[in-house]
Amino acid sequence: MKKVLLALPLVIVACTAPEQASVVDAFNVNYLDTSVAPCEDFFQHTAGGWIDENPIPETETRWGRFNELIETNKHRLKTILEEVSAGTYEKGTDEQLIGDLFASAMDSIARNEAGLTPLMPYLEEVSSVASLEELFTLMGKNKFNGIGAPLSMYVSTDAKNSSAHALYVGQSGIGLPDRDYYLREDSASLVLQQQYRDHIAKVSALVGKDWDVDAIYNLEKAMAQAMKSRVEMRNSVARYNPMTLEQWQALAPNMPITAYVAAVGVHSDTLINSAPEYFSRFNEACAKSGLETWKQYYQWHVADAAANTLNDEFETLNFEFYSKILRGIPKMNPRWKRAQGAVGSLGDQLGHLYADRYFPEESKAQVEAMVEDLRSAFRDRINGLTWMSDTTKEKALAKLDAFTYKIGYPDKWEDLSDLDLSRASYFENSKALSQYFTADNLSKLEEPVDKEEWGMGAHIVNAYYNPLNNEVVFPAGILQPPFFNPEADDAINYGAIGGVIGHEFSHGFDDQGANYGADGNLENWWTAGDKKRFDELTTKLANQYDAYEVLPGVNVNGRLTLGENIADLGGLTLAYHAYLKHRGDTEVAPIDGFTDKQRIFLGWAQVWQMHGREEYLKNQVVTDPHSPGKFRVNGPMSNMPEFVEAFGGVCTNGGLVKAKEEQIIIW
Ligand SMILES: [Zn+2]
Structure with a gap:
């Protein structure tokens, strides 16, 4: 899940909640396209209405629920940045560094006067x-x-x-x-x-x-x-x-x-x-x-x-090729958003100010509990695998038990008080940042690895698995609706953030992650027979995605996206079983006509309500290890008996779901 982008203010559609006590945005049924059956094309069924209501803004190359949340965060960060850039702070403090960097990037007069x-x-x-x-x-x-x-x-x-x-x-x-x-x-x-x-x-x-x-x-x-x-x-x-x-x-x-x-x-x-x-x-x-x-x-x-x-002239020239031609974006973002992008290199500082204001501590405990639920479901799944021997299972379980996690924000914040930034010149600030971080990176050669370090700012709407630390990381930025909604029913949250947690866990066991052991070293812990069976299964999955057409004549690259597709399939499967375990024997009433099992799938699909320009899709299939949203929804579901279980008889043949013997079950 490496997603980054920008755009227009978030519009939360204030629909009236139907009879059940569902919160407005747990899953908004107005976003459904009921002209397409769930088992024909679940993506279209769940995203069609949203896509109709949410055209891609002129400043963007793609638009989706991810982008909406990023947009919300941008407006929050804007408030922070405007505050700190208007104040006076002691040199080397987070506020001074961020405020001066932002002010220098915003200073179009000085930048244009300096020219080239x-x-x-x-x-x-x-x-x-x-x-x-x-x-x-x-x-x-x-x-x-x-x-x-x-x-x-x-x-x-x-x-x-x-x-x-x-x-x-x-x-x-x-x-x-x-x-x-x-x-x-x-x-x-x-x-x-x-x-x-x-x-x-x-x-x-x-x-x-x-x-x-x-x-x-x-x-x-x-x-x-x-x-x-x-x-x-x-x-x-x-x-x-x-x-x-x-x-x-x-x-x-x-x-x-x-x-x-x-x-x-x-x-x-x-x-x-x-x-x-x-x-x-x-x-x-x-x-x-x-x-x-x-x-x-x-x-x-x-x-x-x-x-x-530098100046507007060069920035515009650069935009004309790299954004307009290459990515199909008609219009440049406003200056404050471009300047905010520049401050992104101070991720820890920005994340610190963001988390202080916008991350409710209660969320941390709730997400921690879900992480353990997902781990527990994964343990059951590994034990139940029919294609893996006990010898390899033991190693897989040891790796799973060794997983660590980081949620919300770092325990200690990076100290950049010796970084020298000022309001005088954005160009000079950029050089100073580059010099500082390059020297900092190279200086680590002689130092032991700091396992506490974060690879992403706390404000970022994303998550990651780091095989070298055998850890999953969920910044505060993503622990918000539609990923994590404290007001929503559990099934929606298990499908959404639960699916994301399962996705990151599964990266530890995708075609790349499987090469790393419990303590993060590149080493083989597989028996030859198990590795062979794993490779056969993943090859089948690669072939499935190779056949997905994104645009006429443009297909997904099943090998480039294999790790992400394994993680999507594993993640959603784990989320489903983690939810059932969490629910136990409790009876859960349907909401908006959907059972809780069905709502797990709605939760996942909701996160991938999105669409992109042609240029975006063409670029994506060449450079992005993630499949387009449509296949992040339909791909896993086509292989899941759980999906058939949830949606019943209508899914037993044809359409989206593969015949039982064709379904690929890896984790
Ligand atoms: Zn991923």
Whole structure:
């Protein structure tokens, strides 16, 4: 569940609650499309009415219940940001850092007056470079300024020693969202490739340069051709390639890797290379491009990295390509929302102020109880699996028992009091942030892993599973309606936030998570036979999603989305059984004509009431490991005997639900 976006004020539809005592928004029956039967297309049945009433705002590329909640949070954060930016606070406090950063981003007068001037020294520094080695030295230095290079480098938990850190390196360096954008040759892709070159040409003119755009494009295309695909990059075992710097350099003698690393100033006897193939495949092309092309390529990336931190002209130019053409968004968001995005890098600080005001402590205990209910249901499911041997079950249960969780907000907040931000210049603030966080990340190499650390601000509407900590994390931002509604009936909440909790739990046992053990290390805990049966089941699921058509001729990539689809299927199944266990023998009366078992499915489906523009969907199937909302609803339900149980005879044949013997049950 990695979802981020923006939009218009939340409109809670104030429908009148029918006879039962259901709360207005537990599930709003006005959102149903009753012209489609639940067992034909549950997504359309439950989302059709909502979609009709909620067109995609002009500033957005997709719109759904996720976005509504994000929008509500944006307005809450706006209040906080306007308050702290109007006040005076002691230097280094959360309020000062956030307030000054926000004020500098909002200061259109200063930004437009400065124009492109702050960027110029960075471009001239590239002009003065006399060799490829010098250029890579500059790239290493500029890593601290947030400027990308044809290689990536960062410190993260060592996947085979989860209490220590390791230095990770890998592929990078292209300006389009994925290597496939360069490799495709259909007519729409050719048009897009030309539009990208046109955009680079416009930036060249804007910054007063005369770049050879085709040469820049061809260099990026050569990188794209050398890259591993997103599907290949999902293989965590193949991504773990320990080597020395000398061995890394030997993969691509033409690429001055050593010079780059020296400039970054980080030392490690061993580094982990996630894409050694990229370096060996790119080596030849690396030498083919002349120094002038390399310098122009890098100037383009220096400029591009600064596009949203300078004046309106550059920001608009950037919007025209990356948002309008690539994502189909007609209209730019208002300045306060763009500035809020800029403050997002201070996630802990923003999350702190947010959680203080908007997270009710009672929610924490309720969600904790649900997490334990889900764990208990998962334990039962593992014990009952027919395809897994007792030997592997024992390991799976040990991993499940070892899961930890974080709910709401961190116990301790990150101290950034030595970060130097001011109101003077948004461009300089952006550089200062980048320098601070890059240095902070690299400095962790020698330190043990802090298991208390959060990977997401408390205000974020999202959740995650971190296999290296074997933990599930639910920030305050998502613990609100329609995910978690203290006023709603239990069935709705188990289907919604319960499904999300189950989804994150299931990530620990998806095709990637299954490669990590109870203490977060990349290790095999499966017998060969069980692993084979697991792979067979997941392959069937990948094939099912491959067949889903998003737009005419555009299908879901079943391998790219496999982990998320396993998690959706597992998550909803767990939520269903956790609810039944929680309910016990209590009789629960139907609400709005739906039984409690049916309302579990309504709860899940409600979260995925959404739609997206064509451009969004096209981009999503290439870059996003999540399936479109429609298949996050219909996909799991097609495989669930529980869905048939809840909706009865109407679901026994045809339509959405697969024949019993075809249903894929993994967890
Ligand atoms: Zn997920």
